[in-house]
Amino acid sequence: MSDLKTTPLHALHLANGAKMVPFAGYDMPVQYPLGVMKEHLHTRAKAGLFDVSHMGQVSVRGPRYADAARGLEALVPVDILGLAEGRQRYGFFTNDAGGIYDDLMLANRGDHIFVVVNAACKAADIARMKAALEPGLTVTEIADRALLALQGPMAQDVLAALDPRAAAMTFMDVATLDLNGVAAWVSRSGYTGEDGYEISVPAAAAEDIAGALLAHPDVELIGLGARDSLRLEAGLCLYGHDIDAGTSPVEGALTWAIQKVRRAGGDRAGGFPGAVRILEQLANGATRKRVGLLPEGRAPMRAGVPLFAGADGGDPIGAVTSGGFGPTVGGPVAMGYVAADHTTIGQTIYGELRGKRQPLTVTKMPFTPANFKR
Amino acid sequence: MKYTEEHEWLRAEDDVYVVGITEHATTQLGDLVFVELPEVGDTVVKDDEIVVIESVKAASDILAPIDGEITEVNTALVDDPSLANSDAVGAGWFFKIRPSDPAQLDAMMDEAAYNAMIG
Numbered sequence: 001m002s003d004l005k006t007t008p009l010h011a012l013h014l015a016n017g018a019k020m021v022p023f024a025g026y027d028m029p030v031q032y033p034l035g036v037m038k039e040h041l042h043t044r045a046k047a048g049l050f051d052v053s054h055m056g057q058v059s060v061r062g063p064r065y066a067d068a069a070r071g072l073e074a075l076v077p078v079d080i081l082g083l084a085e086g087r088q089r090y091g092f093f094t095n096d097a098g099g100i101y102d103d104l105m106l107a108n109r110g111d112h113i114f115v116v117v118n119a120a121c122k123a124a125d126i127a128r129m130k131a132a133l134e135p136g137l138t139v140t141e142i143a144d145r146a147l148l149a150l151q152g153p154m155a156q157d158v159l160a161a162l163d164p165r166a167a168a169m170t171f172m173d174v175a176t177l178d179l180n181g182v183a184a185w186v187s188r189s190g191y192t193g194e195d196g197y198e199i200s201v202p203a204a205a206a207e208d209i210a211g212a213l214l215a216h217p218d219v220e221l222i223g224l225g226a227r228d229s230l231r232l233e234a235g236l237c238l239y240g241h242d243i244d245a246g247t248s249p250v251e252g253a254l255t256w257a258i259q260k261v262r263r264a265g266g267d268r269a270g271g272f273p274g275a276v277r278i279l280e281q282l283a284n285g286a287t288r289k290r291v292g293l294l295p296e297g298r299a300p301m302r303a304g305v306p307l308f309a310g311a312d313g314g315d316p317i318g319a320v321t322s323g324g325f326g327p328t329v330g331g332p333v334a335m336g337y338v339a340a341d342h343t344t345i346g347q348t349i350y351g352e353l354r355g356k357r358q359p360l361t362v363t364k365m366p367f368t369p370a371n372f373k374r
Numbered sequence: 375m376k377y378t379e380e381h382e383w384l385r386a387e388d389d390v391y392v393v394g395i396t397e398h399a400t401t402q403l404g405d406l407v408f409v410e411l412p413e414v415g416d417t418v419v420k421d422d423e424i425v426v427i428e429s430v431k432a433a434s435d436i437l438a439p440i441d442g443e444i445t446e447v448n449t450a451l452v453d454d455p456s457l458a459n460s461d462a463v464g465a466g467w468f469f470k471i472r473p474s475d476p477a478q479l480d481a482m483m484d485e486a487a488y489n490a491m492i493g
Contacts, residue, residue: 036430037405225404225431298408298455300428325407325430332408354426 007053008146008206016221023224024119026054031223039226040327043192044368047152048222049213056122057142057200060133061112068113071133072106077249077272079259083108088172088187090257093125098248098274098281101128103239105198107174107187114174114185116147116198118239145185146206151196151230153371154218159186159197162212166197171372179209192227193234193370233326233333235292235365241303242290242321242335248274250281251337253290258282288318289343292365293334295351295358300324300332305351307338312357317342320351326367333367334360375463376479377488378439383463384479390445390470391479395427395436397462398492403429406455411447411469418442418471420478425468427455436468440478446470 004027013020018029029051031039042048062068069080078091085108093101102121107114117125122141129139150159159166163177169188177186185200201209213219228238237243243252260266264279272278295301305320323334334351342349345364350357376384376391381399384391400406408428418424418438425436447469451457458466473479483491 031404035405037407040430229430298452299410299426300408300433302433325428327430 005054007051008203009051009053009148009210012207012210013051013221018221018223021224024054026119028054029221029223031225032221034220036223036225036229037327039220039222040229042220043152043194043222043226043230044328045152046218046220047150047154047158047196047216048192048226049210049219050149050151050222050227051146051210052149052198053146053206054119055147056115056117056119056125057145057147058115058117058122058126058129059112059138059140059142060115060129061138061140062136065108065111065113068137069108071137072113072115072129073262073268074271075129075132075273076104076106077258077262077275077278079261079268080106080113081268082259082261085110086174088174088189092243092249092254092257093128094249094272094274094278095245096273097245098277099245100239100243100247100249100252101125101245103237103243105187105189109174109185120240142200144203145200146203148199148201148206148210148213149190149192149196150199150213150219151190151192151194151222153195154216155194155196156373158213158216158219159199161216169197171195171374180205180212182209184209188373191234191236192230193236193366193368194230195371195373229324229327232322232324232335233328233366233368234370235335235367237290238322247290247337248278248281248286250278251286251288251290255282285340287340288337289340290321290335290337291343292363292367293320293323293336293349293351293360294363294367295323295332295334295360297358298331299353299358301334301351301353301358301360305334305336305353307336307360308350308352308357309342311350311359317349328368335365338362375485376482377485378482379491380437380439382436382439384439384482385463387470390472391440392467392470393439394462394467395458396488400459400462400466403427403431403434405430406458409451409455409458409468411452412444414444414447416444418444427458438471439482440471440473441475442471442473444469445472
């Protein structure tokens with residue numbers, strides 16, 4: 001336990017009765033006394049507050065934004081140069097084989113790019129950015145700020161009570177708001193499929209601001225357990241499970257994140273690690289793809305369940321990479337990789353659970369409608 | 375009531391025992407979302423994995439606490455696994471078993487011993 005790092009909200013979690021678990025080197029709350037099911041449903045009905053301070057916050061600076069953008073585009077196959085000031089975008093670091101080193105959020109904050117990366121990957125991401133971008137650009141880990149996520153249909157009312165400008169932001173806007181006298185870097189985004197915000201604040205102010213948000217009767221603390229079921233229902237990838245160094249963005253069904261300008265024929269086509277393979281797959285398709293899966297019946301099919309074309313015999317055509325019970329769906333949901341000829345929506349395939357083949361239907365994602373404020 | 379180290383409870387009812395898992399166990403497991411029960415008429419041996427339960431977090435196996443024959447299963451629990459969370463020692467029972475070696479019950483914990491075990 002002594003090797004685990006803690007976030008600025010660690011004492012708050014303990015004071016609120018959190019069950020703590022090790023996650024990506026941090027001692028993190030997996031659930032509070034409410035429990036995973038109620039925490040999940042509360043987030044979809046009202047608003048949930050998540051501590052995501054374990055994630056990496058990084059700034060990439062150059063003489064001008066365009067310099068930083070061009071630099072980062074050499075590592076990330078998305079349109080960063082064309083991202084307007086005050087806007088955020090999803091992306092991923094790719095490797096030379098076309099796989100994904102990590103997924104990330106990046107924002108144009110005027111004089112720099114603000115990057116948020118996964119906790120488990122942050123040391124490698126920062127080292128990779130420094131190696132590729134310095135000395136022309138400056139890559140700085142922002143280790144003295146906490147990161148909170150406020151998610152759910154009441155999130156706007158809650159945050160706008162502290163700074164009314166929160167209400168004017170739309171999905172993927174970023175702004176600096178004044179929360180109880182503290183300059184908070186806020187984006188209107190999150191990872192639950194709900195409307196909401198991610199809020200970066202100085203570590204020393206984190207507990208006060210969390211307290212101010214929790215003072216609203218509609219806000220409950222939500223742990224990593226519900227964060228996982230919420231993102232699964234939203235069809236969002238968990239790095240290390242649904243995407244990793246061996247899966248390409250095309251296989252991962254993330255091609256929507258690669259703008260035209262970075263594709264064949266675009267002004268800045270290619271120029272990122274693995275471009276040859278990724279552009280080839282964009283043109284011709286991949287041999288396997290990530291799909292949504294709805295198991296029949298009530299039994300959850302979790303990560304690792306092998307998938308088959310038929311009810312008997314044959315070799316596996318893929319495997320589940322994330323699965324569990326979807327509290328809002330009211331039944332099991334899953335996602336996984338299957339061979340390209342088994343990706344048709346509505347197709348029935350089979351998962352082998354405890355030695356028995358059970359049907360699943362290939363399904364569109366998200367499993368629950370997204371509630372973003374476009 | 376008798377208790378096992380696997381957090382099962384057994385309650386005598388005529389010539390059979392009603393079996394479920396304790397409130398301590400359901401609290402630890404979290405909200406149950408799936409239960410697969412044995413078939414009525416199954417003959418089971420102590421420590422056979424005869425029930426699968428899944429919570430929002432993970433799957434677990436429940437072992438047969440004694441040798442015997444399954445005489446009844448709680449189909450209401452299959453339809454609504456949350457019964458095990460809301461009423462672990464009542465409506466959340468799993469199955470009824472007719473012991474073939476009632477002496478196996480003698481080694482089990484009583485309530486005081488079980489409470490001491492879970493601290």
